[in-house]
Structures are given as C-alpha cells and as structure tokens.
Amino acid sequence: MTAATTTPLASTHDITEASVVRKVAWRFMPLIMVCYMFAFFDRINISFAKFQLQSDLGFSNVAYGLGASMFVIGYVIFEVPSNLLLYKVGARRWIARIMVSWGIATALMVFITTEWHFYVLRFIIGAMEAGFAPGILYYLTLWFPASFRGRVTSFMFVASAFSGIFGAPVAGLILGGLNGFAGLAGWQWLFLAGGLPCLILGALVFFRLDDRVTDARWLTPAEKALLSSKIAHHNRDIGDHSLWGAIKQPGFLLIGLVYFLLQVGSYGLNFWGPDLIKTATGGTAASIGFLTAIPYICGAISMILIGRMSDASGERPKFVAGLAIAAAIGFFAAGLFDKQIVPLMFALALVGSGIVASIPTFWTLPAKLVTGAGAAGGIALINTLGQFGGIVSPVAVGWVKDLTGSTTPALYAIGVVCLIAAGLALFAMPESLRRSDRQA
Secondary structure, eight states, X not given: OHHHHHHHHHHHHHOOHHHHHHXXXXXXXXXXXXXXXXXXXXXXXXXXXXXXXXXXXXXXXHXXXXXXXXXXXXXHHHHHHHHHXXXXXXXXXXXXXHHHHHHHHHHGGGGOOSHHHHHHHHHHHHHHHTTHHHHHHHHHHHHSOGGGHHHHHHHHHHHHHHHHHTHHHHHHHHHHHSTTGGGOOHHHHHHHHHHTHHHHHHHHHHHHOOSSGGGOTTSOXXXXXXXXXXXXXXXXXXXXXXXXXXXXXXXHHHHHHHHHHHHHHHHHHXXXXXXXXXXXXXXXXXXXXXXXXXHHHHHHHHHHHHHHXXXXXXXXXXXXXXXXXXXXXXXXXXXXXXXXXXXXXXXXXXXXXXXXXHHXXXXXXXXXXXXXXXXXXHHHHHXXXXXXXXXXXXXXXXXXXXXXXXXXXXXXXXXXXXXXXXXXXXXXXXXXXXXXXXXX
C-alpha cells in the first residue's frame, strides 16, 4: 500500500509547469504552424499571382484590389458564427472542416476567367476559411497558461513569416517554372499548390488535436491536473462571459480598433510589398519572390525575440506600441525610397520586423478580458473588426496608385495609421489590459 501511494506523489513532485507546457507545445505547435503557414499563404498568394493574373485576364489594379478584399468580406461575415460553432462542436472537428473546405475552394481558382468569377470565388474562400485563426487562438488559451502565451502565439505566427520566407521564392519558381505546363498558367499552379495540401492537413488535425486537457490520453493524470490548475489560476479574475458580455468589457472594442489599424499595415505589406519591389527593380517573378522574403525573415526573428521579451515582462501593450512605431518608420521610409531598391529593402525589413511581430504580441491581450464562450466569440469578433483593415488597405492603395501612378501617398498614410495604433496601445488601454501577466 505504501509503495502504491508514494509513487504517484513522487512523480507529481517531479512535474513542472514548464515541462508540461513543453510537452503540449511539441504535440500541437508543429502541426498548427504548418496549418497556419498554408492559411497565411492562402491570403497572400494572390499578391504573388497578381502580375500574371492581371496580364492573362486583363484586370485593373482596382479590380485586383477589390478581388483581394472579397476574401476578407467573406471572412468577416462568417467569422463570429464560425468560432461560436467551434466552441459548440469542438476545435478538432471544426478546424479540420475549415481546412478541407478552403483547400477545395482555393484549388478551384484555376477556373476563373472573368472579374465576377474572381470576386465570387475569393468571397467563398474567405467564407470557408472564416474562424480558422481566431479558432486556433482560442484553442491555445485552453492549453497554455497566460505566462507562456507570448512565446506560443509568436511561434504560431512565425508560420506567417515562413509563408513569406518560403512561400515567396516558391511562388516565384512556380510562376516562372510551371507557366504553361500541362496547359495551365503559372498562377493556376500556384493556387493548386496552396489548396490541395490543405486536404491532407485537415485530416491530420482531425486525428491529432484534442479538444480539452481532460481528453489528452498522452498526458498523465498528474500533468493534466497541473496544467488545468495553472490555466484556471491565470483565469481566476476573468468571468466566463457570453459574446455580449465580452463586448461590454472595458477595453474590448478598443483592442478591436487597435487590431484594425495594425491590419491596415499588415495588408499593406502583404499585398503591395511584391508590387513595390517589382516597380523598383523590374525583375523576374523569381527574383521578386526572393526579395519579398526578406521582410518576413526579419519578422520571424522579431517575433521570436519579442515573444520571449513580452513573456518575461508581461507588459503586452508596450511591446505592441513599440512594434507599431517601428512599422510606421518603415512605411515612411518605403514611401521616400520607393524607386531605390537597396533603401527600399531596408525599409520593408523594418516594416516586417514591426508589423509582422506586432500581431502575435497583440493576440495575448484578448485572453486578459474574457474566457469561455465570450473568448471564442470575442476573439473572432476582434479578428473580424481587424480584418476590415484587409478591406480598406488593398483597395485604398490600389485606388491611390491608379490615381497618382505612385503608392507613396498611401504608404505615408499607412505609417500614420500605425502611429495611431501605437498611441492607443500606450495611452488608452484600461488597467485590466495594462496589468502584467507576471503578476498572475
């Protein structure tokens, strides 16, 4: 009897929060990162396809910008309902469904021939992908204590940088090397490469993820108990809100506004970075793809460093503000040196270091306000508010370029938007958001 009772106690004593979190991270994060890499590539592949697609189908910059934005319109309409359904049916089933459906829709882009085909299918892709990113963000709050979320969220969003680091050169090679192969244009092959792997990834999600800590057969009872208690401890002062209850929380709509402003900058880089490089160099699709990777490499490095630093301090708004200021300086410099490739690349590297890294740092904030259904729906709603930046930015920049022949005025405007986001993060946040996670 003595041996039977002391062994579990001894093993429990040896378990640490860090060891359990590490075990969970190795179980989930590699797959989540690959899935998010394809999700982000699904958003930006249209920017790589832009030149060929416009040339083959005769689309104007305004038509391209509108088509790019239709993805976001479909996404924001179905974002909150999708995440509320995820809360009801479980992340494993719902995220798998999202990936399979958006993979099919993306692959169908090979059949577009008119502007209306372009608009409708981009809307469908956005609708099918709706809820993926906020669903994953909500899912991470169920598995990781608050003091680890900066690093974990950063690793998730590093996948978006990988989409630029690897996606841009691969996209350039596909556009150049497969153009005309088997009777398909390079841009058609690009959409197939972005869509079909998501069917396999959806199946992996279904069999690999667990909805709750209590479902994890790969954790011991002691590990489950420790992890659950740590997460509950961090959430002890946060109510289990409904969606409406989440909206009424002080600071909730404010961080939605901040995210909107950050997304204006993010989409400015994602959709128009390759165009700026093309204009400055006149290079090939492959060379543009490799140069486009540079801002995302800088963003990946910045994400990892800032994720660790923000976890160490727990003061998230200060880091969001600093990164937004860095992005603003980069946008101003990109507008000033838009015809000179060397200083332009330094400017875009600064934009990537700032705006790319600001997103995962920002996403540590909502979980400080809400849990439960309020977190599922609230995170989706904040993401929806932010995604309107993806509607405004591509269309506005396209309109300015068609009107003036230059993207410079739009880049200056995006820089100002980033400064406004920094000001709100520094001076307008309520105490619940400014409180350090290290105090929990």
